[in-house]
Amino acid sequence: MRKGMLLLALGLAPWLSALGQTPLDPMRFADLAMERDDAVLLHVGFWEGYREARLEGALLVEDSEGLRALAADWDLGQPILLYAEEDPANSRLAGRVLAGLGFARVYELEGALPAWERAGLPVDRERLGRRPR
Numbered sequence: 001m002r003k004g005m006l007l008l009a010l011g012l013a014p015w016l017s018a019l020g021q022t023p024l025d026p027m028r029f030a031d032l033a034m035e036r037d038d039a040v041l042l043h044v045g046f047w048e049g050y051r052e053a054r055l056e057g058a059l060l061v062e063d064s065e066g067l068r069a070l071a072a073d074w075d076l077g078q079p080i081l082l083y084a085e086e087d088p089a090n091s092r093l094a095g096r097v098l099a100g101l102g103f104a105r106v107y108e109l110e111g112a113l114p115a116w117e118r119a120g121l122p123v124d125r126e127r128l129g130r131r132p133r
Contacts, residue, residue: 021082021095021106026119029081029109036079042067043113044094045085051128053113055083064097076102083109083116 024032033039033055043050043058050060061067074080080103084091088111095106109116117123 021092021099021108023108023110025110026116026121029083029107029116030119030121032079032107033081038075039079039081040074041081042070042083042091042094043085044082044091047131049085051131053123053125055113055116056122056124058083061094064094067094067097068101071098071101071103074103077105078103079105079107081107081109084112086112086114088112 033041041055041058042061043054044061046062047060050058054060059070061070080098082091082094082098088108091108091112095108098106111118113123
């Protein structure tokens with residue numbers, strides 16, 4: 001069973017990269033976020049989760065319409081760093097949307113926010129008040 005999962009994981013990375021999306025482990029993701037001042041950090045999830053725990057400086061993306069609206073202000077060459085609140089399928093979907101818009105440098109946090117936390121990296125847990133309009 002583990003061998004099959006490994007083969008699936010190995011086969012998935014080139015497929016994601018072909019869509020302009022590169023999966024990164026938490027440490028590589030953190031390094032890229034810190035070394036690139038022009039990187040856009042996106043929390044793909046819902047307000048309820050975002051208000052409780054998020055990466056510092058991350059913007060909330062709840063749906064493809066909101067993502068397209070935000071992306072209209074970005075340079076197609078900017079690095080876009082995506083992480084899902086819980087389900088990595090959500091950040092993969094957001095990555096496909098961005099690739100379809102022409103963004104070539106899209107990076108996804110493997111394992112979503114829980115993997116980041118397991119790696120011992122900082123999470124902003126200051127509870128936010130009301131949802132911004």
